[in-house]
Amino acid sequence: MTIEELEQLAISVRRDNAKFDYQVNVCMDLACASQGAGAIKEALDQAVAASGKNVLVRRTGCMGPCSHGPLVRVDPEKTLYRKLKSEHAEKIVGALGSKPVSELQCDLSEHFEGQVRVVLENAGYIDPSKIEDYIGRDGYKALLSMLTEMTPNGVIHRITESGLRGRGGGGYPTGLKWGTVAKAAGDTKFVVCNGDEGDPGAFMDRSVMEGDPHRVIEGMAIAGYAIGASKGYIYVRAEYPLAVSRLTAALRDARRVGLLGMNICNTTFNFDVEIRLGAGAFVCGEETALLASIEGRRGNPRTRPPYPASSGLWGKPTLINNVETYANIAPIIRNGGKWFHNMGSERSKGTKVFALTGKIANTGLVEVPMGISLKDIIEKIGGGVPGGHKLKAVQTGGPSGGCIPANMLDVGVSYDALLKMGSIMGSGGMIVMDDTSCMVNVARFFMEFCMTESCGKCVPCRAGTAQMHTLLTRIAEGHGSMEDLELLEDLCATVKEASLCGLGQTAPNPVLSTLKYFRAEYEEHIVHKRCPAGICKVSHVEEVTA
Amino acid sequence: MSPDSDVKTLTIDEREVSARAGQTVLDVARENEIPIPTLCHLEGLSDVGACRLCLVEIAGSPKLLPACVTTVQEGMQITTDSERLRKHRRTILEMLFAERNHVCSVCVANNHCELQSMAQSMGLTHIRLPYRNAAYDVDASHIRFTVDHNRCILCQRCIRVCAEIEGAHVWDIMNRGTNCLVITDLKDDWGASTCTSCGKCVEVCPTGALFNKARVGSPHPKKPEFLPYLNLMRNA
Structure with missing residues (x-):
């Protein structure tokens, strides 16, 4: 075409x-x-x-x-x-x-x-199963105009200029990553899309893949041109069957009209995408584990370096970005890097999709410009906490993130600000908690998640998260001591610093942040054997079963 | 100058040392008799960086890096021993002891166990962490060998030696987290598996998880030293 x-x-x-x-x-x-x-x-x-x-x-x-x-x-x-x-x-x-x-x-x-829609610009306006609907809203225009007007370097320059940072959580500058893979030695390179969204309470990527699948494919094809790859993989978790079927249909349609395949737009550029399904492991969202899984091996992370940019899929240079990152590419190519750069805060550009869940009136997906305050997201866009309850904290970044207390929500959303408060941007899950939530219980929930999702390769993550979960359970049930609290903090330090991959390195964050801002609640459980929110079943006598 | 002859100079614990490009920090440290504790590393096998005991500090990097998979760079300044590292190493050892059921007094590997001697060398006298007391299986179906998962530290040496040296790839790993188990074939009984009975996995196992039935009741030292020699002969 x-x-x-x-x-x-x-x-x-x-x-x-x-x-x-x-x-x-x-x-x-x-x-x-x-x-x-x-x-x-x-x-x-x-x-x-x-x-x-x-x-x-x-x-x-x-x-x-x-x-x-x-x-x-x-x-x-x-x-x-x-x-x-x-x-x-x-x-x-x-x-x-x-x-x-x-x-x-x-x-x-x-x-x-209060919202600005870039990634979600088509959501609610197109039929995701019809490629014509996407094309009717300027779909694939970026890809074809780029193929006829721009050099790969020009594309990378535009992405760099936009200031886009990885939307999967880490916030690595996308342009820099593309440039690195483009410069890596080798004829065969790969483009990989990470659609293994696994954070509890996060469904941004699912919505994009289900509601606007061509946007992801177009972003990947542009990336393929920029870095010199002709093959892409979308790694989607098998728990998203609708996303898989929409993507499968979208790929078929794109091939049918010649937007994927050989000699796209009568140029020498060839590109095609294959779908790979996850098998239910959260850790496969970690890039090296994801690559191992695509190769058909057990989804275990490995140490970096070498980074996938130099040695990824089958040892070839590989570009790996998240669904939302690719979804931002086509608008940037269409509207220019400056357009994107003008949105957002100083070091975090553009918009971010958040999945609002928990104790909030308007549960669902929102897309806001970076820099907007958390308070505005929750009170104005989210409609506030329902039922006359009082906002207590917001959890961002899933099991790798932390809880931000209600009195700190004036801070504008950016990668750096959230990191400073002991949380992370993460992929965009935002769980709102009110006075009926117990922070010890929240920490225990996330620790249980990390414990069961740890791949088991490195000792600090495998055994450390299990130990932390035991201690948190003890505290929640009223059998904890102040020494346990000390031990918990010790474990946090080791698991954070000594773990092999991001899962372990960030697993203590929910504990650290709740200890930082809600230490009194832990002490209440330990000293007065009382759960202030009334969630934990605190007992005065420890049951001995063994 | 070809990359192979490229020589790097660096400092380890304030000692100036030289290394070939591509060597790992651990290799260079051991050449210079600077001790770095390891459990999953074994000379002659590929490295996985799983036990995290060999973590070292490198000037300019906020992260701790595993010496076994970190290659040397010109001018690197490495610290292999500090209060911070000692604390993490002790905690990791404690985690291992509390994770499964390591009861030295009744273990076939008593006095010949790398985990035990590591704890001794670090002066670890007690465990602060709660013991998990989880029960794991014992598979004694093989005519000569037994695997006792209660003593397994999941270092993956058996998996690597079986795949890389013996070429059989009988061992692998199943499940996640603390439920991980090393398994033969697709969790078949060891005795009914495609095991070649070469016994290499038993020799490289750092604890009493894999042992020779004939040695029960007598000292059971493991002899993993055959590996570097075997590799040398294979490459000759």
Whole structure:
């Protein structure tokens, strides 16, 4: 496909869409689909057919505020309906052209106003199973225009200029990584997309892969051109079957129209992507473990250096980025590095998608510019803590992150600010906790997660997390002593400094941060044998079973 | 100058030493008789950097790096012994002792155990951590050898020697975290596996996890020294 053909196709898609008086977009992402969005779409289809109105009913990816689902948005008015059932379909179709159905309507303007959508720009607007829908919204324009106008170095320069940093959690400058792989010696190189999203409470990457799969593929193809690779792998966890099927369909469609394969856009550039499934190990999100898993070996991390940039898949230079990082690439190529650079805070550019979960009104996905305060995300966009409870802390970065107390939430979101507070940006999970959450219990939960997900290769992570979990359980159950607390801190230091990979090195973070900000709660459990939040089953007598 | 003849100079514990490019910090330290504790490393096998006892401080790097897989660089300043390193090494040893059931007095490897002598050399007299007391299996199905998982420290030496030296790859690892087990074939009984009965894994095992049944009740020293010689002969 040439760029002219692509533009023609985009124009015809837009013209076809414009033929309809109304577009009824039904969110069919996992959260809405699990609440019957499929049946709602069918009912809407039937109601439209019966009414004789000129309406397009489209299934789309995630619209964001999942807790209000199933969601339907009617364009061009942008009327949003929440918590729909199939019996509402006739009412909604009947109301097209007159006043919207007020009892089903929801006003989330404050939720959407604070957001800036780059990664999620198509979410809720395209049918993820139709490549035409993506092309109609400037999809693959970046890839083809780049192939005809830019050199690989130019692409890397633009990415560097944008200031994009890795969205998987580490925040490594993307342009620098691309440049390193491009310079690495060797003819065969690989592009790998890390879609092994495993943090509890994180579903950003799933939504992108399910709702806008072509965006990831386009980002990877651009990366392939920039570093000189002709083969890419998307590593998706098998727990995301919908993402896998959407990606599979997307790859097939992209090959069909010639946007993947040999001589793309009549140039010498060849690129294709293969999907590899994870088998349920969290540690496979660690890059060296992920590469081992793609190669068909046990997903164990190895020591770095050598970094994948010089020796990755089968010993070849390999570029490995996260789903959200690749999802940012096409807009940067389209709009320029400066455009992206102008968004965000000083050292963290662009936007970040967060998955808001826990004790918050608007559970779901939000995309905000970097630098926005955590308070704004929670109070304004997230709608605050429901039920009259008091906000206590926010956990970011999953099991590798930490808990930030409510009085520190004025800080703007950036890689460095979160690190300074003892947490990390992570891939974007954000768990909101109120006064009914016990911080000792939270720490214990994450430690249990790390313990069961440790690959078992290095001693500090394997045995250390198990020890920490034992101590935390002891404290939570009221049998802990102040010496246990000291021992716990000792273990934190060793596990953090001596572990082989990121999983172990960051596993103590939930404990360290809760000890830093909520030490009184630990002491309450130990000294007064009391759980202030009433979560832990504290007993005065230790049961002896052995 | 070819890369092989490239010589690096560096300091280890304030001693100036020279090394060939590509050598590991551990190799160079041992050549110069600077002790660095190791459990998973064994001369003659590939390195995995799993036990984390050989961690050293390198000036300019905030992270501790494992000496067994870190290659020398010109001008490196390495510290192999410090309060911080000693503390981590002791804690790691304690973790190993508390993880499974290491009861030296009834162990076949008593007095010939690398874990035991490591603890002795570090002056480890007691364990602060709670013992996990988890029960692990014993597989005595092989006619000559037994694996007692209670004594296994998951150093992976058996796996490596079987795959890299014997070429049989009978041993591998299953499960995650503290549930990890070294297994023969796809967790078949050792006696029913494709094991060639060469006994190399028993000789390289640092503890009493793998032992020769015939040696129960008598001293059971392990002899992993055959490895460097074997490698030398193979490459000759």
